[in-house]
Amino acid sequence: MxxxxxxxxxxxxxxxxxxxxxxxxxxxxxxxxxxxxxxxxxxxxxxxxxxxxxxxxxxxxxxxxxxxxxxxxxxxxxxxxxxxxxxxxxxxxxxxxxxxxYGGTLAANAEPTDWNIIRSPEHLRSWEKAWGGGEDRIFTENLLLDHRISFWFKGGDDAIEAGFISFDSGPSLGISNWFSQDDRSLVQTGALQAANSVSRRRPIVCWSADDALRETGLSDLGxxxxxxxxxx
Structure with missing residues (x-):
C-alpha cells in the first residue's frame, strides 16, 4: 500500500x-x-x-x-x-x-474580538438553525461537554451571522461546517483566523469542495x- x-x-x-x-x-x-x-x-x-x-x-x-x-x-x-x-x-x-x-500551519494573528463560542443548549439550537439544520437535531447538547469541540459564532445570540466548528484532535485542529448568512467565505468572515488563534501553532486541517480554500494559505493535500x- x-x-x-x-x-x-x-x-x-x-x-x-x-x-x-x-x-x-x-x-x-x-x-x-x-x-x-x-x-x-x-x-x-x-x-x-x-x-x-x-x-x-x-x-x-x-x-x-x-x-x-x-x-x-x-x-x-x-x-x-x-x-x-x-x-x-x-x-x-x-x-x-x-x-x-486542506491543511497547514498559518502565521500567528491577533485574538479575534468578534467571534464567540456557544455555551448553552438553547444557543446551540439557534446555531444549528442558522447553519441550516432541520427539525431533526444533528448537534446534540452533550457535544458541548466535549472539550475537543467548539461551536463558534459571530453576531448576536438571536442573530447569528456566521459560524463554524473546530475539533481539537491533539496533533491538529480541524474546522468544519462553516457558514455565513451573506455567503461570505471562510476567510472573509475571519473564521480561519479565529481558529488559528487557538491552534497553538499546530496544523489546521479540513476538507472542502470550494477551490477558493487554496487561497487561504492552506495546502491542497489531495x-x-x-x-x-x-x-x-
Missing amino acids: SKVAPLLRLAIEDNIGWCSAVCTAHGSRETTSRDAWVNRGASPPFYPNIISRQIGVQDEIETLIGEVAIANQSKRWGIKDSFCELNLSDLGFERIQSGSW PLQVWISPTA
Missing part, C-alpha cells in the same frame, strides 16, 4: 475523530481498523458510516459495505472515500460530492469523494 503523507494523515484522522464524536452522540456502533473507520449503527444526516484510512482497500470496503447495509436497510448512508480511489458504482452507490483535503448508498 502507498504511504499516506503525514499532513494528509492528520486531516483524515481529525475528520474521523469529529465524525465519531457526532455519531457517538447519536448512539453509534463504531470500530476502527487499519483500513477504515466504520459505524454499523445509523449515522445522523450528512455524516458517513464509513471513512477509508488507507489507499488500496477496495476489497475491505466492500466487505464493510455488506455489514453496514444490514443495519441500515431502511435508509441511505454514506462513505467518505478519503483518497478518491474507490469504485462503488457497480454496487449501486452514487458519487454525490468531491473535494479536497482529493476525496463522497458516495451514497442505493435507495432503500
Whole structure:
C-alpha cells in the first residue's frame, strides 16, 4: 500500500475523530481498523458510516459495505472515500460530492474580538438553525461537554451571522461546517483566523469542495469523494 503523507494523515484522522464524536452522540456502533473507520449503527444526516484510512482497500470496503447495509436497510448512508480511489458504482452507490483535503500551519494573528463560542443548549439550537439544520437535531447538547469541540459564532445570540466548528484532535485542529448568512467565505468572515488563534501553532486541517480554500494559505493535500448508498 502507498504511504499516506503525514499532513494528509492528520486531516483524515481529525475528520474521523469529529465524525465519531457526532455519531457517538447519536448512539453509534463504531470500530476502527487499519483500513477504515466504520459505524454499523445509523449515522445522523450528512455524516458517513464509513471513512477509508488507507489507499488500496477496495476489497475491505466492500466487505464493510455488506455489514453496514444490514443495519441500515431502511435508509441511505454514506462513505467518505478519503483518497478518491474507490469504485462503488457497480454496487449501486452514487458519487454525490468531491473535494479536497486542506491543511497547514498559518502565521500567528491577533485574538479575534468578534467571534464567540456557544455555551448553552438553547444557543446551540439557534446555531444549528442558522447553519441550516432541520427539525431533526444533528448537534446534540452533550457535544458541548466535549472539550475537543467548539461551536463558534459571530453576531448576536438571536442573530447569528456566521459560524463554524473546530475539533481539537491533539496533533491538529480541524474546522468544519462553516457558514455565513451573506455567503461570505471562510476567510472573509475571519473564521480561519479565529481558529488559528487557538491552534497553538499546530496544523489546521479540513476538507472542502470550494477551490477558493487554496487561497487561504492552506495546502491542497489531495482529493476525496463522497458516495451514497442505493435507495432503500
